[in-house]
Amino acid sequence: MFKTLLLTAAAGLALAMAAPGIGCAAPSDPAERKMVETVQADHARNLKLLESLVLVNSGSMNFKGVEQVGQMVRAELEPLGFQVRWSPMAAANRAGHLVAIHKGSGRGVHMLLIGHLDTVFELDSPFQGWTLKGNDIVEGPGTSDMKGGDVIMIAALRAMQAAGTLKDADITVVMTGDEEKRGAPLAVDRKDLIDAGHANDVALEFEGLARQNGQDIGSIARRSSGAWTVRAHAKSGHSSGVCTPQAGCGAIYELARILDDFRRELPEPHLTYNVGLISGGSQATINPTETGATASGKSNVISAEAIAMGDIRTLSPEQEARVRAKMAAIVAKHLPKTQAEISFADTGYPAMAPTEASRKLLAKLNQVNTSLGLPQMPEGDPDKRGAGDIALVSFLPGLLGLGMGGEGAHAPGETADLKTMDVQAERAALLMARLAKEPRPRP
Numbered sequence: 001m002f003k004t005l006l007l008t009a010a011a012g013l014a015l016a017m018a019a020p021g022i023g024c025a026a027p028s029d030p031a032e033r034k035m036v037e038t039v040q041a042d043h044a045r046n047l048k049l050l051e052s053l054v055l056v057n058s059g060s061m062n063f064k065g066v067e068q069v070g071q072m073v074r075a076e077l078e079p080l081g082f083q084v085r086w087s088p089m090a091a092a093n094r095a096g097h098l099v100a101i102h103k104g105s106g107r108g109v110h111m112l113l114i115g116h117l118d119t120v121f122e123l124d125s126p127f128q129g130w131t132l133k134g135n136d137i138v139e140g141p142g143t144s145d146m147k148g149g150d151v152i153m154i155a156a157l158r159a160m161q162a163a164g165t166l167k168d169a170d171i172t173v174v175m176t177g178d179e180e181k182r183g184a185p186l187a188v189d190r191k192d193l194i195d196a197g198h199a200n201d202v203a204l205e206f207e208g209l210a211r212q213n214g215q216d217i218g219s220i221a222r223r224s225s226g227a228w229t230v231r232a233h234a235k236s237g238h239s240s241g242v243c244t245p246q247a248g249c250g251a252i253y254e255l256a257r258i259l260d261d262f263r264r265e266l267p268e269p270h271l272t273y274n275v276g277l278i279s280g281g282s283q284a285t286i287n288p289t290e291t292g293a294t295a296s297g298k299s300n301v302i303s304a305e306a307i308a309m310g311d312i313r314t315l316s317p318e319q320e321a322r323v324r325a326k327m328a329a330i331v332a333k334h335l336p337k338t339q340a341e342i343s344f345a346d347t348g349y350p351a352m353a354p355t356e357a358s359r360k361l362l363a364k365l366n367q368v369n370t371s372l373g374l375p376q377m378p379e380g381d382p383d384k385r386g387a388g389d390i391a392l393v394s395f396l397p398g399l400l401g402l403g404m405g406g407e408g409a410h411a412p413g414e415t416a417d418l419k420t421m422d423v424q425a426e427r428a429a430l431l432m433a434r435l436a437k438e439p440r441p442r443p
């Protein structure tokens with residue numbers, strides 16, 4: 001609480017010195033001041049909530065854990081006047097989603113707030129728990145991606161309630177249970193989110209705050225993410241004949257050729273290509289949840305099966321289609337006596353391209369920054385952002401990255417920078433309160 005106050009004041013002072021007249025650490029509007037005070041007064045409570053959420057493992061495939069985190073969020077939103085329901089997703093082989101609706105006056109901008117309950121760290125991951133690393137850094141699964149953002153969303157809503165600015169606001173919260181490993185089919189698994197998109201006017205997503213050289217960045221675009229699987233097959237045999245025309249090279253060599261050709265031939269602007277899991281031998285399988293693999297084989301036997309999984313990320317559907325065709329052509333150049341095929345999953349995310357309407361929303365966030373005495377947030381580079389749920393409602397103006405700052409998302413050692421918690425909640429509360437007062441852009 002104290003630290004953020006100092007940080008805000010210092011940032012305001014720096015700005016005031018650079019551009020006289022702009023900097024002012026406390027907003028002049030009494031309701032806005034009350035929201036800032038509430039966020040800061042609730043700091044310890046919000047931190048405790050984050051700790052308790054992080055301590056429950058909610059890997060996407062740990063349905064019990066995901067639902068438990070959903071129940072904990074429900075307990076926060078119901079006292080704020082939200083109608084909360086759990087939308088089970090057995091039909092998509094996932095835990096389900098939390099959907100919460102706050103009915104306001106009906107007259108202001110209707111807001112969709114997007115979060116997720118799951119993390120990439122499954123029950124069998126060695127990365128679990130909550131470890132404080134000094135004053136402001138905490139390590140743990142989902143600390144910044146994105147239980148931290150979920151807590152920031154809740155903190156902002158609670159501040160709005162305390163200041164009387166929530167009462168008239170029309171807000172839908174959707175926290176999905178499988179953002180990190182989406183179920184299929186899309187039409188079933190994301191119906192709640194897409195329906196909520198059509199019922200609202202703007203989308204605000206609380207994934208991690210982007211920062212560059214210590215500066216907070218505004219985000220209005222995301223790249224796509226699509227998973228692929230390559231399966232290679234070959235004639236088995238004695239290793240003494242490997243790579244002779246009669247015996248062939250085996251499935252592992254064929255897979256290695258493909259992956260290395262991908263690495264050398266695919267790179268282009270806005271594209272990344274990753275291999276995340278591999279298995280090969282006399283027999284190789286990937287487990288049904290696609291989070292692990294098994295293999296058996298011997299050093300003196302030519303391998304018969306090999307499988308690899310990974311993803312590609314692009315900035316547009318055209319780029320996606322072109323890169324997929326290039327990958328298929330690489331796969332088709334088989335080594336002697338081998339076969340391979342590539343498939344693309346229906347569980348990815350489309351790209352969210354930057355739009356003028358989203359830029360206007362970022363401009364409103366920057367007006368909030370001015371009121372808080374904070375520096376302006378320039379528009380960030382979409383290449384630096386992963387894919388996410390907000391891209392599925394990209395027909396709405398959208399802002400992303402309203403959540404917790406941190407490092408190392410998706411890898412053991414993920415941390416959150418707790419200094420960003422209060423300031424992000426203050427920004428979100430003021431932005432939402434202002435949007436709620438603006439007339440609805442459509443009936």
Ligand SMILES: [Zn+2]
Nearest residue numbers: 145146179207
């Ligand atoms: Zn996330």
